[in-house]
Amino acid sequence: MTYYKKFFGLVLAATCCVGLAGCDVDVEEEGKMPAVDVEPGEMPEVDVDGPEVDASMEEKTVEVPDVDVGTEEAEVSVPDVDVDFPEDEQE
Numbered sequence: 001m002t003y004y005k006k007f008f009g010l011v012l013a014a015t016c017c018v019g020l021a022g023c024d025v026d027v028e029e030e031g032k033m034p035a036v037d038v039e040p041g042e043m044p045e046v047d048v049d050g051p052e053v054d055a056s057m058e059e060k061t062v063e064v065p066d067v068d069v070g071t072e073e074a075e076v077s078v079p080d081v082d083v084d085f086p087e088d089e090q091e
Helices: 002-021
Strands: none
Touching: none
16 A cells, blocks of 8 residues: 555656646746845854764564565556646747
């Protein structure tokens, strides 16, 4: 069942990308960046004493579940998307 959720998520993401790429945007007025005055600041002095970490690997025996997973075919509903892009206006 997880496979179908991942597949549906990918199809949905692809559909959104196509939908956003198919937008027709006309710029009616040019924009400009705002005027911003920036003054330099000062970084605070810090003294950090972090813990000393010692990491190593060792062998341990633990109980783990023995799971056998099978698969079967099932019919599911999947989206069928048709996208019509807007025509370019010729001036």
